[in-house]
Amino acid sequence: MSEPERARAATIFDVARLAGVSHQTVSRVLNDLPNVRPATRERVEKAIAQLRYVPSPAARALVTRRSRTIGLVVTGAHERGPSSTALHFNAAARDARYAVITASMMRTDVAELRAAAELLVRQNVEAIVLIATDRSGVDALEGVELGVPLVTVASEQRGVRHRVTLDQFAGARAAVEYLVELGHREIRHVAGPEGSMDASERARAWFQVLSDRGLVAREPMQGDWTPESGFERGRALAEQRDFTAVFVANDQMAIGVMRAFAVAGLDVPGDVSVIGFDDLPESEFLSPPLATVRQDFHGLGGDAMALVLSALGDEATPDPPLRPTELVVRGSVAPPAPHLP
Amino acid sequence: MSEPERARAATIFDVARLAGVSHQTVSRVLNDLPNVRPATRERVEKAIAQLRYVPSPAARALVTRRSRTIGLVVTGAHERGPSSTALHFNAAARDARYAVITASMMRTDVAELRAAAELLVRQNVEAIVLIATDRSGVDALEGVELGVPLVTVASEQRGVRHRVTLDQFAGARAAVEYLVELGHREIRHVAGPEGSMDASERARAWFQVLSDRGLVAREPMQGDWTPESGFERGRALAEQRDFTAVFVANDQMAIGVMRAFAVAGLDVPGDVSVIGFDDLPESEFLSPPLATVRQDFHGLGGDAMALVLSALGDEATPDPPLRPTELVVRGSVAPPAPHLP
DNA sequence: GGGTGGGGATCGGGGAGCAAG
DNA sequence: ACTTGCTCCCCGATCCCCACC
Structure with a gap:
């Protein structure tokens, strides 16, 4: 028994022989170069089809140093934002072939991140897209010269060259302003983890709204995005009860916060209003339905791909503006009860 | 102004020169061939590290005819199961370099699926992994000869060669049996969409348990996995009120179902018990906390990679068995109220 | 002078054959 | 016998130069 021996794929020479031309001419056809008579072109194309010939990507990448491949590095891949963005970017890239x-x-592990990016570069990717949650992730790649364009999806600007993002700040501001307009004066914040750019944008907006309105901004609690951490912080908040609304990152x-309130006998929104961020598919169907801020990850993925194409010079595309976010008001918010602080 | 001119990456010859050996020896070190004196090996490795040298995948692929690249096709990529499996598979593959x-x-679009797979084959992937939700997705790729091994992640066997999966059937059976043992006799089912293999496995288990116990299995309602559809079906159920428990797919x-019940004034679990499937991170923190069935997507991703390696002959790995699922009992289930049917 | 072919270099490694320390 | 170096070809394309109709 010999090796299974996968049938050797056809080469450019096989095509040339079958079409009765030189490999040179086949190459001209493949790369759409001029100076090929239509009849010849047709013969070659027929031979290509007949042999089901596909140029070897490896050989091509070796000599041209281009691969029609993009490297995507995703941190926080289990979180909704990054994973959803990655998904839509993938689709957009496929559309652009x-x-x-x-x-x-x-x-976000700086060493791992760099290693991954360098491996991608060695794979001859034409560009790298980084979906970053943490500042350190951005720094890890912006710092090094990769040799290919880098497009970053991140919610901070600091030292980022090509960047697409959602307007986290505006979204968070809208949420907090809404609470203020309902009459809330004591608005707490449960923030995301240290180092997260989204978290700090949202916290910054919360703080700014309160400052602008002359309201007290008490030290935010800090969670790690998980429901568990929300539950813990919610328990701590429920003991204090010195607020009428919470903006959760x-x-x-x-x-988790709402669950802690439920356990503590605090009614949402009767005693306390709660507003979140992300608009999970299920948020609308909680009891009470969770007010939140919706983000357009689909558009964001498309923006990232557009920026890649512009950076590659394939197409002229201006740097995309911040994508707007949208406040979604639902049953978890109400005006503060008159008898509370 | 000249071209931006990407810094040329180090080659095997650069390493050889720096280490004061021949490229031949470097190659021997790279490929772990014998007959290299430890001292020499060390010198070479030092040079490699110093130059941060990584062999060119393209050049290597060209000569070895192996790309060390795997194609991954994911359907239902916005759903938790597929996306989570894809994530863990990605990590497992990276670990295996x-x-x-x-x-x-x-x-699941058959034509799109085929096109994607063929594109991957053209890219010289060594194997294709398909994460399929629908039967038609499996059929789409099992039908064609791709020329490379195909590993399918799917919950049905029919005509699947290499397959890894979670034991959906056992998980669903455990859930329904638990309800029966609590004393429920009228157990409805809200199923997933037509064509979904997971949905039919779960519905099949539900039906079998009821049949085995001589209980009536009323026509399941059918949703599409979204909270919206659960809400609709829940509304319909709430009008009927001829059951004490619901197993939702x-x-x-x-x-969504629980929300509909809440709106209709049905108490969970006082009036009706509800049990789900997937164990979302937030399920534990709903009010009431949602009983569910937990799945090991991390292990599943690893299984898929192991099967790929075995199919490639890199390592001898037996076909992985079904991964068990785990029933998670929480506050949304209770014995039926004595005064109800 | 537009179309075509021939020959050869090149990309970055893998590997064979052989000589030499 | 083991280790190492040298030389040369191979993988499959791109691309350049030059000649030929």
């Missing part, structure tokens, strides 16, 4: 090599990781934590 | 080219799509729909 680019392949995507993905390296997903849960956490994401829906998952907000769910 | 394989690159992954991913094609994610939301829906996933947590998202279960959340």
